[in-house]
Amino acid sequence: MKTLRLILGDQLNIKHSWFIQPDENISYCVLEMRQETDYVKHHIQKVVGFFASMRAFAKGLSDNGYTVIYYEINDSNNKQTLTQNLSQLIDEHAIEKFEYQLPDEYRLDQQLLEYCKTLAIQSKSYDSEHFYTSRNELADFFKDKKQFIMENFYRHMRKKHDILMTLDQPDGGQWNFDQSNRKKWKGKETIPSHKAFKNDITTLLDEIKLSGIETLGNIDKNHFDYPITRKQAISQLKYFCEELLVHFGDYQDAMHTDEINLFHSRLSFALNTKMISPKDIISTVLNYYQIKKEAIQISQVEGFVRQIVGWREYMRGMYWMLMPTYKTLNDLENINELPNFYWTGNTKMNCLKNSIQNSLDHGHAHHIQRLMITGNFALLTQVHPDEVDAWYLGIYADAIEWVQITNTRGMSQFADGGKIATKPYVSSGSYINKMSNYCTNCHYNVKERIGENGCPFNSLYWNFLDDKRQYLATNYRMRMMYNLLDKIPVEDLNNMKKRAQKIINNPDEF
Numbered sequence: 001m002k003t004l005r006l007i008l009g010d011q012l013n014i015k016h017s018w019f020i021q022p023d024e025n026i027s028y029c030v031l032e033m034r035q036e037t038d039y040v041k042h043h044i045q046k047v048v049g050f051f052a053s054m055r056a057f058a059k060g061l062s063d064n065g066y067t068v069i070y071y072e073i074n075d076s077n078n079k080q081t082l083t084q085n086l087s088q089l090i091d092e093h094a095i096e097k098f099e100y101q102l103p104d105e106y107r108l109d110q111q112l113l114e115y116c117k118t119l120a121i122q123s124k125s126y127d128s129e130h131f132y133t134s135r136n137e138l139a140d141f142f143k144d145k146k147q148f149i150m151e152n153f154y155r156h157m158r159k160k161h162d163i164l165m166t167l168d169q170p171d172g173g174q175w176n177f178d179q180s181n182r183k184k185w186k187g188k189e190t191i192p193s194h195k196a197f198k199n200d201i202t203t204l205l206d207e208i209k210l211s212g213i214e215t216l217g218n219i220d221k222n223h224f225d226y227p228i229t230r231k232q233a234i235s236q237l238k239y240f241c242e243e244l245l246v247h248f249g250d251y252q253d254a255m256h257t258d259e260i261n262l263f264h265s266r267l268s269f270a271l272n273t274k275m276i277s278p279k280d281i282i283s284t285v286l287n288y289y290q291i292k293k294e295a296i297q298i299s300q301v302e303g304f305v306r307q308i309v310g311w312r313e314y315m316r317g318m319y320w321m322l323m324p325t326y327k328t329l330n331d332l333e334n335i336n337e338l339p340n341f342y343w344t345g346n347t348k349m350n351c352l353k354n355s356i357q358n359s360l361d362h363g364h365a366h367h368i369q370r371l372m373i374t375g376n377f378a379l380l381t382q383v384h385p386d387e388v389d390a391w392y393l394g395i396y397a398d399a400i401e402w403v404q405i406t407n408t409r410g411m412s413q414f415a416d417g418g419k420i421a422t423k424p425y426v427s428s429g430s431y432i433n434k435m436s437n438y439c440t441n442c443h444y445n446v447k448e449r450i451g452e453n454g455c456p457f458n459s460l461y462w463n464f465l466d467d468k469r470q471y472l473a474t475n476y477r478m479r480m481m482y483n484l485l486d487k488i489p490v491e492d493l494n495n496m497k498k499r500a501q502k503i504i505n506n507p508d509e510f
């Protein structure tokens with residue numbers, strides 16, 4: 001039966017059972033489309049990264065005897081939407097059956113479900129064979145529960161997949177070494193740089209320019225730093241194991257102006273496009289740990305395992321459990337606009353300036369910059385979660401809705417009222433000063449709350465707690481903060497609230 005199989009841009013999984021061997025009756029289609037480049041304004045490196053990886057994947061398949069139909073963005077027969085392109089291909093090639101892998105985005109899942117209903121030929125969907133868990137496994141795990149605690153799910157995953165376990169006990173005698181993952185980096189440990197990939201993106205960049213796709217951010221065509229093939233992703237993983245894993249846990253929450261990524265793996269783009277799987281990564285890291293056990297502490301390895309086996313699978317499961325309502329949640333009733341400096345980096349606040357400029361230059365920022373700098377400021381200034389989502393979904397090369405929205409709307413903005421995070425991730429300047437060197441050269445004084453030089457995060461923090469008392473004061477994890485707020489003299493609080501309001505009204509002046 002003549003079959004057409006769709007491969008989406010984030011389904012570049014050569015280990016999928018579709019690719020055991022070529023079959024002359026099966027054609028695969030890979031489609032660059034305005035539908036995917038235009039639903040939000042994306043970072044130029046994200047568009048280049050996706051298209052370059054899709055092209056490399058399609059070429060690899062063709063070289064190995066698979067029939068591949070590839071639409072480049074400027075091809076004259078490219079209809080630019082998924083359903084129009086599929087219908088054209090089905091007609092042109094007299095296709096008798098259409099098959100696809102389950103998308104990870106709700107938007108595409110619905111589009112394909114609806115499309116298949118209209119087809120006169122057979123259709124079938126397959127699992128993407130990428131994650132540890134199936135789409136609904138987390139929902140089953142939390143069935144009848146009122147709270148969806150990540151730690152409970154993570155322990156279940158460790159047991160189920162026998163990861164860092166000895167019989168039924170966690171290696172190292174505890175499940176979680178989070179407490180030892182909070183060191184400030186002072187430049188002592190060296191971080192050898194990764195050998196750059198030699199991917200020529202000149203032609204692709206010209207094509208994107210010609211197509212008229214609107215993008216954001218910067219790109220240096222001589223230093224495009226994302227892996228675009230499985231081989232490159234594996235080389236990045238090897239570099240992580242050999243050079244970074246040894247300090248991963250220690251400096252997980254650290255930030256520094258000289259080292260943008262510190263000991264983070266930067267594997268998220270390769271993972272989210274499925275060039276490499278979470279199982280590939282975990283087994284490589286655990287093998288490496290077995291060999292180097294004397295040199296690497298368990299806290300470093302557990303910290304990393306928790307991100308991939310815990311947080312990543314958890315976010316995906318929560319997304320499928322809570323969509324589509326999740327996308328509309330705004331429990332804290334925030335209404336403000338995102339400051340313009342999020343798109344330019346033009347602010348005197350050094351922590352924001354650095355985190356945003358890195359994001360514009362690289363299409364990447366590590367977790368704590370996303371959570372405790374840009375996310376923190378957006379929440380303290382009470383920005384509408386739609387605005388925050390659009391920024392995160394556009395600016396990061398690894399941003400795909402299932403993992404972006406759960407982290408942004410949920411973990412960072414508390415717009416789900418605590419389904420993902422048990423308390424809002426907000427802080428004053430002192431946390432930022434504790435974990436980074438940003439405050440050293442900042443225009444503002446991190447020790448001051450009010451006055452022209454007072455760190456904006458300080459007044460905003462107490463103002464936020466006061467403004468959101470009705471939503472947060474009963475949260476047991478916020479009790480201590482509300483006790484502290486209640487001890488602040490009324491006049492001091494009023495002065496801070498005045499300054500906070502000034503910042504909220506005109507953030508671009510700060």
Ligand code: FAD
Nearest residue numbers: 264265266267268307312366367370371398399404407412
């Ligand atoms: P490492 O620190 O080396 O961690 C290893 C891997 O663990 C990552 O590659 C990632 O796959 C996984 N991981 C770590 N933390 C998380 C998490 N909270 N949720 C899911 N997976 C995690 N991650 C994305 O992949 N796409 C996004 O669009 C995205 N948006 C985010 C938005 C906000 C507001 C926040 C706070 C976090 C977001 N994250 C997102 C999670 C995390 O910041 C990135 O996965 C991480 O920074 C990627 O860099 P890395 O590969 O060096 O990660």
Ligand code: SF4
Nearest residue numbers: 349351429439442455
């Ligand atoms: Fe950021 Fe405040 Fe520190 Fe400046 S002083 S870097 S604004 S936390």
